Amino acid sequence: MKIGLEIHVQLPTRSKMFCSCPATGASGPNEHICPGCMGMPGTRPSLNKEAVVIGIKLARLLNCTVPDVAWFSRKIYFYPDLCRHYQITQYETPIGNAGEYYLDKKRIGITRAHLEEDPGSMKKSGDGALIDYNRSVMPLVEIVTDPDISSPAEAREFLKALLNDIRHVVDLPDDGERSIRVDCNISMAGSERCEVKNVTGLKNVERALTFEAVRQTKVIKSGGKISRETRHYDEERKVTTAARKKAFEGDYAYIGEPDLGAINVKKIADTITTKESPLNMAIRLQKEYGIDEKIAKQIVNTSVSMAALFEHLARKISAKNALMWITGPISSGWKTLESQINEKRDGITDIVIQYEKDEINRTECSMRLKAFIFGEDPENMKKNSADLDALIKKAIDENPSVISDYKKSDKAANRIIGIVMKESGGSYSSSDVVEATKRILNGMI
Ligand SMILES: [Zn+2]
Numbered sequence: 001m002k003i004g005l006e007i008h009v010q011l012p013t014r015s016k017m018f019c020s021c022p023a024t025g026a027s028g029p030n031e032h033i034c035p036g037c038m039g040m041p042g043t044r045p046s047l048n049k050e051a052v053v054i055g056i057k058l059a060r061l062l063n064c065t066v067p068d069v070a071w072f073s074r075k076i077y078f079y080p081d082l083c084r085h086y087q088i089t090q091y092e093t094p095i096g097n098a099g100e101y102y103l104d105k106k107r108i109g110i111t112r113a114h115l116e117e118d119p120g121s122m123k124k125s126g127d128g129a130l131i132d133y134n135r136s137v138m139p140l141v142e143i144v145t146d147p148d149i150s151s152p153a154e155a156r157e158f159l160k161a162l163l164n165d166i167r168h169v170v171d172l173p174d175d176g177e178r179s180i181r182v183d184c185n186i187s188m189a190g191s192e193r194c195e196v197k198n199v200t201g202l203k204n205v206e207r208a209l210t211f212e213a214v215r216q217t218k219v220i221k222s223g224g225k226i227s228r229e230t231r232h233y234d235e236e237r238k239v240t241t242a243a244r245k246k247a248f249e250g251d252y253a254y255i256g257e258p259d260l261g262a263i264n265v266k267k268i269a270d271t272i273t274t275k276e277s278p279l280n281m282a283i284r285l286q287k288e289y290g291i292d293e294k295i296a297k298q299i300v301n302t303s304v305s306m307a308a309l310f311e312h313l314a315r316k317i318s319a320k321n322a323l324m325w326i327t328g329p330i331s332s333g334w335k336t337l338e339s340q341i342n343e344k345r346d347g348i349t350d351i352v353i354q355y356e357k358d359e360i361n362r363t364e365c366s367m368r369l370k371a372f373i374f375g376e377d378p379e380n381m382k383k384n385s386a387d388l389d390a391l392i393k394k395a396i397d398e399n400p401s402v403i404s405d406y407k408k409s410d411k412a413a414n415r416i417i418g419i420v421m422k423e424s425g426g427s428y429s430s431s432d433v434v435e436a437t438k439r440i441l442n443g444m445i
Helices: 049-061 152-169 202-221 265-269 278-289 293-302 304-316 319-332 334-356 362-374 378-398 401-408 410-424 430-444
Strands: 002-010 073-076 086-089 096-103 106-117 121-125 128-132 139-145 180-187 194-200 229-234 239-245 253-256
Touching (some): 049 096, 049 106, 049 139, 049 152, 049 265, 086 106, 096 152, 152 180, 152 202, 152 278, 180 202, 194 239, 202 229, 202 239, 293 304, 293 319, 304 319, 304 334, 319 334, 319 362, 334 362, 362 378, 378 410, 378 430, 401 430, 410 430
Parallel strands (some): 194 229
Antiparallel strands (some): 002 180, 073 086, 073 253, 096 106, 106 139, 121 128, 180 194, 229 239
């Protein structure tokens, strides 16, 4: 099974792509329109630079080559939602060319990423249709992947990771998922491909592709042939239906767009610094600090600022110890720490440096970090922890068989944890009790 996706991402610009109409906030249909985005004779497009800037950022995220100079083309076709009867798009010089994206170790080739305008939106009404041109000339980037995706679930996973990365690079609004439309191309071994157009939402992409995989397999098994066609996905009935025979790219006429001329992309690109995507950050941390791939991803996925804290510490102390403190006390106190990280970063650094210089031992360092994160008095915490240790030791003394049971299975610790939780009447957090019990039992076996 081969799957390739064409992902249309609506760009969060303030105004439309080739006119000054606002890009958001219309309260009703056909409110944000002007002669330009209505394609009136005599109007000329003028390019919104903001769209080019975002296009370059996305192209870089996808590790694409960005051209120095780009042109737009007119893609000519007739449809009521396209009032000029041609769509301004990039054909020969897309903003991003031949990139790649890694989903774990799986490489997904990016054929291209190009800028284009959206047509209006049309909905059926009785025998006719209603057209809303608010969407006309809204900026899009279309990301086209190679047919490297091997299952509907992988397609969903890829889109999820990609969207997450895109959100870090550009400020895509939270409802971005719905403003992302995907054309899904799927073919079974050696057979023609079908394209399911305009699917919105990750779940629907997986469902539409699964439906197609089953349908196509059935057709082939019963001796039929898959014909190349465009299909629609019906969200309510959860099926795809034939729309029209697929138009080949050659069926469209493209001519250069003379009104916009050559775009000096390099000049714009040289002024942009791109934020690092979480995925690229994980890959870099792994390489630069020699940490395990899975752990690097885990830290970045928990929070980019936790990953930044790791990096900050790894520059002051050894990466190995920085990782130990991050995955230990810092990670368990992260909920509390996250909102205060800017004020507390230096304090945390000071504590771990003391351990690095052998001024305090590991238990002491761990205790001080916890106290500092939760804003508690370390002496008090020490006393509490000693009290807790005493309670646990007493429970073990009274139930000595736990030690031999614990050797066979970790689960034996639960007996002691249960007793201590009950006796202490909830004055210790369960995670503290679990940690201390395991530490003490491990020291006994
Ligand atoms: Zn307009």
